[in-house]
Amino acid sequence: MVIRWVVALLGVVVAAVLGTITFVIASARIPESFIPLSAAVSNYGLYLLPVGLLGLGIALILVQRRINVVLRRIGLLVGFVCAIAMVAACVPLVASWRTAGEHDARLSVFDYVIGGSNTGKPVTATSIKYATVDGTDLLLDAKLPAHPSDTKRPAVVWVHGGGWSEGDRGEGPKWHRWLNDKGYAVFSIEYRLAPPARWNQAPADIKCAIGWVKQQAGQFGVDPERVMVAGGSAGGNLALMGAYADDRVPPSCAVGDTSVRAVAAFYPPTELVSAWRDTGAPEYGRKAMRDYLGGSPDEVPDRYAAASPTTYVRQGLPPTLLLHGARDHVVPIGQSTELAARLQAVRVEHQLLSIPFGEHAYDFTWGDWGTQMSRTVFAEFLRQHFPAS
Known part of the structure; x- marks a missing residue:
């Protein structure tokens, strides 16, 4: 039972993060303190999809019938939030690929993953x-x-x-x-x-x-x-x-x-x-x-x-x-x-x-x-x- 509650807590954390990021994606104006989250969407938005899948996996674990009703309800909420977040995460992705097509820019998932940071120090x-x-x-x-x-x-x-x-x-x-x-x-x-x-x-x-x-x-x-x-x-x-x-x-x-x-x-x-x-x-x-x-x-x-x-x-x-x-x-x-x-x-x-x-x-x-x-x-x-x- 303790393990299930730990899994539920993890699911709540994932859902809270993804829910906040969904708000950032959907909102034209955000509090200044949320700008780092907006930057995360800008620079690492693709990684929201596997995080959303993690949340859905946790939800599937929690909604099983043999688990008590409180955990099942938490699982349903986590699953709902993560599903909405994954849809929201696809909006910047689709917009980027559409704009890339307008400029004949070929986008590479491989480059996205291995690109790394463009910061440095004086030489x-x-x-x-x-x-x-x-x-x-x-x-x-x-x-x-x-x-x-x-x-x-x-x-x-x-x-x-x-x-x-x-x-x-x-x-x-x-x-x-x-x-x-x-x-x-x-x-x-x-x-x-x-x-x-x-x-x-x-x-x-x-x-x-x-x-x-x-x-x-x-x-x-x-x-x-x-x-x-x-x-x-x-x-x-x-x-x-x-x-x-x-x-x-x-x-x-x-x-x-x-x-x-x-x-x-x-x-x-x-x-x-x-x-x-x-x-x-x-x-x-x-x-x-x-x-x-x-x-x-x-x-x-x-x-x-x-x-x-x-x-x-x-x-x-x-x-x-x-x-x-x-x-x-x-x-x-x-x-x-x-x-x-x-x-x-x-x-x-x-x-x-x-x-x-x-x-x-x-x-x-x-x-x-x-x-x-x-x-x-x-x-x-x-x-x-x-x-x-």
Whole structure:
């Protein structure tokens, strides 16, 4: 009898977890404390199915007639919740495969399982100081393709995220390797972090890094005329600033040309007043913006405008790729759809990939459906606008 009650307790736990996740899948707005569960759906949703099967197996054990009525009722409840949860878990799965089909992206269950984490640390052996600004050494990791090339390579300046206040150049190592494998040199950079307020300094550091890569192109076998910039979250905001911002944002070091041929931004904040207003993670998001900008939109409105890529939208901007989770609660996808609409209005070439049920930083899981789709779309964007050969 004790074993049966232990099994029942396990079933209740499984049902409670799956019931909560079902609520997360079905709800447009969720409490900030539930965002990690939304991220679990985004990155590991396929694994909900075997968990649901476990719950159904427990339910079948408990509903046998020889077991007392209380346990049978628990079994029926567990089975009902797990069945509903499995149906709910199929919704993101079907949506992902449908979106993949629209973009000719082949999704692989094998890659999903073995993909692993896309997080990392700085590579000290490849680290170089690209500038010293106000006593702060700014470093980058220079990552070059393994195979030599008879021609000069294109380069990607990669900008890490972290709410403008944390993170380092080790972020996104599998993106760096993926780009290397396609023939691109990658320069993963750091910049001055908040606090204090860095709203005008961090974008200047991005421009400094771009200019430095162009100046030093010869020693890395890089074509100085073929440089693009990319990044995620706060790094996506800064990548767009590096690509879009005009002379109102000069580089923080003595460099020449800082223009880029293309820009790719993952789940970026693009219009910071609405980012403040609409975030589903106000405790985290608003603190990050206060630290970075020195106050709220009411207190320092000019800074919010100056640090928003949308402020600089105009004709002649480089081709832009935006990749954003449709269920991003930290930086809502409206940040990318608004920028895409503005780019459309001035006829700047751009593309927006909306990841079904994708949460913020979905690509930190390399095998995730959204990451697999992003690789296909990113590769096609590069082929069209920034080819390696």
